[in-house]
Amino acid sequence: MKCKKCGARASVNMRQHRMALCKEHFVEWIPEQTERFIKKYNMFARDEKILVAVSGGKDSLSLWDILVRLGYQADGLYLGLGIDGGVQYSSESHRLTDEFAKRHNLKLHVVDIEGEYGYSIPVLSDISHRGKGKPCSVCGLTKRHEMNRIARDLGYDVLATGHNLDDEAAVLFGNTLQWSSDYLLRQGPVLPSKDGLARKVKPLCRFYEREMTAYAIARGIEYIYDECPYAEGATQIFYKETLNQLENSRPGAKLTFYLRFLEARQSGNLFIEKDREAAYNIHPCERCGQPTSAPELCSFCRMLEKAKTVSE
Numbered sequence: 001m002k003c004k005k006c007g008a009r010a011s012v013n014m015r016q017h018r019m020a021l022c023k024e025h026f027v028e029w030i031p032e033q034t035e036r037f038i039k040k041y042n043m044f045a046r047d048e049k050i051l052v053a054v055s056g057g058k059d060s061l062s063l064w065d066i067l068v069r070l071g072y073q074a075d076g077l078y079l080g081l082g083i084d085g086g087v088q089y090s091s092e093s094h095r096l097t098d099e100f101a102k103r104h105n106l107k108l109h110v111v112d113i114e115g116e117y118g119y120s121i122p123v124l125s126d127i128s129h130r131g132k133g134k135p136c137s138v139c140g141l142t143k144r145h146e147m148n149r150i151a152r153d154l155g156y157d158v159l160a161t162g163h164n165l166d167d168e169a170a171v172l173f174g175n176t177l178q179w180s181s182d183y184l185l186r187q188g189p190v191l192p193s194k195d196g197l198a199r200k201v202k203p204l205c206r207f208y209e210r211e212m213t214a215y216a217i218a219r220g221i222e223y224i225y226d227e228c229p230y231a232e233g234a235t236q237i238f239y240k241e242t243l244n245q246l247e248n249s250r251p252g253a254k255l256t257f258y259l260r261f262l263e264a265r266q267s268g269n270l271f272i273e274k275d276r277e278a279a280y281n282i283h284p285c286e287r288c289g290q291p292t293s294a295p296e297l298c299s300f301c302r303m304l305e306k307a308k309t310v311s312e
């Protein structure tokens with residue numbers, strides 16, 4: 001297999017694009033494409049301040065690397081979740097994120113959930129009895145709440161996460177299987193800023209996971225290989241495997257699934273009532289001021305409230 005650009009031996013073969021590239025051309029191609037997606041979906045402009053949520057994994061570290069290489073003003077945010085059982089997942093991912101920031105002379109904000117609220121994610125999950133013994137739902141809720149709070153408090157224009165095509169296609173697959181119209185309406189590369197929510201963007205949403213792995217390795221980025229120890233057996237992983245089987249026999253199926261969905265949504269061709277979104281009554285949470293559709297406190301503050309009553 002030869003590189004499409006220079007004819008040298010290719011190191012990455014992208015069957016869905018019928019294109020192979022050598023290492024040098026691949027690490028140029030990824031940021032070029034990212035820039036194209038940033039413009040195509042109107043993610044952000046050159047003069048806007050970007051907060052990149054960095055987990056220490058290959059996707060978010062690569063995203064930070066790409067945005068900086070493209071010349072955007074991108075600072076990092078690392079959330080310390082306190083997931084340190086058998087594998088030192090949080091401390092190791094924190095160390096790698098810190099090292100990346102230092103090596104490239106970048107600004108990294110670090111917020112430790114236990115330091116901020118008194119409980120690590122596993123403890124908060126245990127005492128608030130959410131998510132049937134698995135901390136993932138408490139973790140997701142907390143990450144969303146904190147990313148939004150910090151992006152707003154620190155005056156960033158936009159919050160960027162490292163979700164790749166495999167992540168997005170798996171979420172889309174799940175939402176389609178359930179016909180979760182509310183979620184389908186909100187899924188996409190850009191969530192505009194609204195009712196106190198920061199604008200959220202996913203610049204890597206059109207890259208396959210294996211492309212991001214290849215990019216991180218080719219760029220010499222040190223990232224955490226382990227998945228979160230709680231992720232095992234999650235439905236999301238099962239959806240990813242299912243889509244990979246499909247992709248194996250039909251290269252490009254995953255990308256088409258996602259892109260056709262975006263096109264249909266864009267042109268209003270999803271069979272979903274369009275005014276559904278308007279039916280939400282969004283207002284600020286009485287405690288933290290972040291947007292919620294619940295009557296008084298947002299779900300994050302209610303969870304903390306419950307944790308406090310139980311642990312007192």
Ligand code: AMP
Pocket residue numbers: 052053054055059060077078079080081143160161162163167
């Ligand atoms: P995940 O939900 O673990 O698949 O992560 C999706 C995205 O959320 C990552 O690509 C990051 O942008 C962000 N993220 C996940 N965990 C953290 C963390 N501990 N700190 C900051 N950002 C995170």
Ligand code: FES
Pocket residue numbers: 081135136137139140228229230231
């Ligand atoms: Fe949050 Fe695993 S439970 S990353």
Ligand code: ZN
Pocket residue numbers: 003004005006007008021022023024025
């Ligand atoms: Zn080449």
Ligand code: ZN
Pocket residue numbers: 285286287288289290297298299300301302
């Ligand atoms: Zn709240």
